Each structure stands twice: as structure tokens, then as C-alpha cells.
Amino acid sequence: MSSLPILVLNSGSSSIKFAVYEAYDGQRSKICEGAVDGIATDNGKFWIKDAAGNKLTDETPDLPNRSVAFQLVAHSVLSGKFPKPKAIGHRTVSGSPTVLENQLITPELIDNLDKYADLAPLHTPIAVYIMREALKLFPGIPNFAVLDTYFHRTISEGARRMPIPDEYVDMGVRRYGYHGISYESIIHQLQPNIPQKLIVAHLGNGASISAIRNGQCLDTSMGLTPSGGIISASRTGDIDPGVVIFILKQIAKSEPDTRKAADKLETVVSKNSGLVGMSGVSNDMRDLREAIKQGNEHARLAVDKFTSTIARWVGSFYAELNGLDMLVFTGGIGENDIASRTEICANLEALGIVIDPTRNNVRGQATISADDSRVTVCVIPPAEDLIIVNHVIRLLGD
Numbered sequence: 001m002s003s004l005p006i007l008v009l010n011s012g013s014s015s016i017k018f019a020v021y022e023a024y025d026g027q028r029s030k031i032c033e034g035a036v037d038g039i040a041t042d043n044g045k046f047w048i049k050d051a052a053g054n055k056l057t058d059e060t061p062d063l064p065n066r067s068v069a070f071q072l073v074a075h076s077v078l079s080g081k082f083p084k085p086k087a088i089g090h091r092t093v094s095g096s097p098t099v100l101e102n103q104l105i106t107p108e109l110i111d112n113l114d115k116y117a118d119l120a121p122l123h124t125p126i127a128v129y130i131m132r133e134a135l136k137l138f139p140g141i142p143n144f145a146v147l148d149t150y151f152h153r154t155i156s157e158g159a160r161r162m163p164i165p166d167e168y169v170d171m172g173v174r175r176y177g178y179h180g181i182s183y184e185s186i187i188h189q190l191q192p193n194i195p196q197k198l199i200v201a202h203l204g205n206g207a208s209i210s211a212i213r214n215g216q217c218l219d220t221s222m223g224l225t226p227s228g229g230i231i232s233a234s235r236t237g238d239i240d241p242g243v244v245i246f247i248l249k250q251i252a253k254s255e256p257d258t259r260k261a262a263d264k265l266e267t268v269v270s271k272n273s274g275l276v277g278m279s280g281v282s283n284d285m286r287d288l289r290e291a292i293k294q295g296n297e298h299a300r301l302a303v304d305k306f307t308s309t310i311a312r313w314v315g316s317f318y319a320e321l322n323g324l325d326m327l328v329f330t331g332g333i334g335e336n337d338i339a340s341r342t343e344i345c346a347n348l349e350a351l352g353i354v355i356d357p358t359r360n361n362v363r364g365q366a367t368i369s370a371d372d373s374r375v376t377v378c379v380i381p382p383a384e385d386l387i388i389v390n391h392v393i394r395l396l397g398d
């Protein structure tokens with residue numbers, strides 16, 4: 001087989017990240033990675049680095065909108081400086097009730113995802129836009145959607161079903177789960193010694209946790225949307241549904257338009273809550289730790305809520321798995337925030353989860369459990385691009 005260059009695209013609310021990989025038999029090597037950041041702000045940035053981390057491009061362009069930003073990416077990738085991609089993999093946060101498999105992107109698929117944009121309202125509209133643009137700017141190159149929901153296709157029927165009437169289930173309301181590409185990348189890195197009973201906590205700006213049996217997802221904390229489960233940077237996580245109804249009724253007093261009222265409610269639930277909402281300080285764990293050092297009680301309460309909620313999910317997944325062999329921390333907080341790992345594990349000794357303070361004093365890949373811990377506790381950074389590349393190669397083969 002000749003070498004196969006693959007472009008990976010990962011679009012966010014104000015950035016588009018990309019990387020070019022070259023695949024040859026079982027080998028995967030990164031050629032370059034880059035990003036356009038600060039879209040629609042006065043602070044536009046565009047950079048590309050080679051595999052060794054040397055900056056090839058470092059600019060501060062005007063990025064008035066996403067279209068200009070994506071054209072910069074497309075022109076650079078096709079400039080001839082890098083091997084021309086033979087396929088493109090799009091990190092796709094959400095599928096839809098009928099899109100549960102990774103697949104070739106067609107206009108029909110894009111319309112389907114668009115129709116269900118409310119499942120991941122912060123992500124899908126952007127992803128759909130980039131998919132449409134990519135079909136235009138990379139003609140003749142197949143594009144594939146690689147879904148964060150795909151890993152969770154194996155969750156149990158009980159985990160999938162929401163306790164609501166069938167009429168809403170028939171509309172596609174169910175637990176989908178998110179961060180699946182990160183979870184897959186942890187399993188990939190643990191091969192060939194995948195523990196039978198595994199819990200992975202992906203703690204980044206969004207936070208979720210999954211119970212995994214023999215490498216397959218059994219249950220996961222996020223639900224219909226990424227707002228479910230654990231409290232995160234700006235999302236509530238699971239709360240009493242009565243709270244949502246109460247807030248909606250308050251909003252409706254001054255907003256008679258139902259759609260607008262729902263949008264305002266969504267802003268409260270997914271942008272103004274969680275760590276930033278509770279602390280009034282920041283959605284960034286580094287700022288919160290600094291505020292705690294300065295004695296800020298609101299920041300302390302927010303972070304305590306975050307870590308204690310995660311500990312409770314570990315406890316419930318321990319019960320669901322009927323034991324535990326390994327606990328893995330990943331994501332920006334999971335990898336870097338030593339204090340969060342200490343606080344989460346503080347009350348889990350009864351479950352045989354004991355971390356060693358010296359081993360835990362680390363950022364990045366490590367085993368941090370104490371010698372007498374029944375459960376192995378590890379920190380493993382995700383390798384999401386690699387998983388996207390692997391899916392694209394498999395789909396090209398199909």
C-alpha cells in the first residue's frame with residue numbers, strides 16, 4: 001500500500017484545528033498540525049507546526065468569519081507544502097437518531113445532522129457549516145464524519161432509555177453520550193491489556209465519565225446532549241428537572257416567543273452554569289485554583305461540587321460494573337490538575353482506589369495509584385486525531 005495522507009478537522013466555536021497525517025500500513029505519522037483561532041474577534045491567529053513542533057506559519061490575520069478562516073486552512077493544506085490529502089476526517093460531536101455510525105459525508109447526511117442540531121447546539125451548527133465548505137473546497141476528496149457518539153453505541157438498554165413517555169423516545173430522545181473519540185483513544189492506548197472493568201473520567205471544558213467493560217462502553221454520564229451528567233466548565237450537568245421548568249417559567253414572563261425562551265434557557269443551562277456560574281470567577285480550572293488560594297469561597301464551593309460529583313459517578317459506575325480494575329483520568333483537568341485528582345479520590349478508599357501523593361504530583365501520562373491500591377489509577381492523555389485517522393482508513397477500505 002502506498003502512503004495515504006489524511007486531513008483531520010476539528011471545529012469549535014471560535015477555532016478550527018487541523019492536522020495532516022500520513023498512514024502507511026500500520027504506521028501513522030503526523031506531518032503537521034495547525035489552527036485558526038479567534039474567529040470573529042480582533043485577535044485572529046493562524047499557525048502551523050511541523051511534527052517536531054517547529055512553527056511553519058505564525059500569523060495574525062483578519063478572521064471576520066468562519067468562511068475566511070476555513071479558506072485559510074484549505075489553501076494552506078492544498079498549497080503543495082504538504083502531501084495532498086486523499087481523505088478528510090471530521091470530528092463530529094453528535095450524530096442523530098438515524099446517524100449512529102461513522103460514515104461518508106454526503107449532502108443528505110449533512111441535512112440529517114442539521115435537522116438534529118439541537119442535540120449538540122454548541123457544536124453541530126459549526127460542524128455542519130465546515131462539512132458543507134469542505135465538500136466545496138476539497139472537490140473529489142472523500143470526507144468522513146467520525147462521531148463522538150459512536151463509542152457509546154454499546155451502552156445497555158437501561159442506560160440508553162430515559163424515563164419518559166414513548167412518544168418522546170420515538171422522537172429520538174435517549175442517552176447518546178459524548179467524548180467517545182477520547183474514550184476510544186484511551187482503549188486504543190491500553191491495548192493489548194484492556195482491563196475488564198474500567199472507568200474513564202474525561203475532564204476538560206466538558207466533563208464526562210464512562211463505565212467500560214472489556215473495552216466496550218456500558219454506561220456514560222452525558223445524556224441526550226452534552227449538558228447532562230457531570231457539572232462542567234459552563235454546564236449544569238444533571239439537575240432536578242423541576243429547576244429547568246422553574247427557570248423556563250421565569251424566562252417566559254418576559255419572553256413570550258417559545259423558541260426564544262428555549263434558547264435563553266439553553267444559554268443558562270449550557271453557558272452560564274457549572275464552574276463559571278457557581279464561582280462567578282472563571283470556567284478555567286487554573287483560575288479557580290488561583291481564586292481558591294486567595295480564599296474565594298465561591299470558587300471553593302464550585303470546585304468541591306465538581307470533584308464530589310465525579311466521585312459519586314465513580315461510585316455508581318463501580319456498582320454498575322460490580323467492581324473495578326482501573327480508573328483513568330484524561331482531558332485538560334484530568335491530565336493537569338493534580339488537586340482535582342486528589343480531591344476526587346479522597347473518599348474512594350473504601351472502593352480500593354488509593355493514589356500515591358508523590359506519583360500523583362505529575363502532569364501527563366503516569367500510573368498514580370499507591371502500591372496497596374486494589375484499583376490501578378492512571379493518567380492518559382487522549383489521542384483523538386489518531387482514532388479519527390484509523391476510522392477514515394477503515395471507511396476508505398469499506
Ligand code: ADP
Pocket residue numbers: 203204205206233283284285286287331332333336337338
Ligand atoms: P476541551 O474540553 O475544550 O478540549 P481541555 O481538555 O483542553 O478542554 O481542558 C480544558 C481545562 O483544562 C481547563 O479548565 C483548564 O483549566 C484545564 N487545565 C489545562 N491545563 C491545566 C493545568 N496546568 N492545571 C490545571 N488545569 C489545567
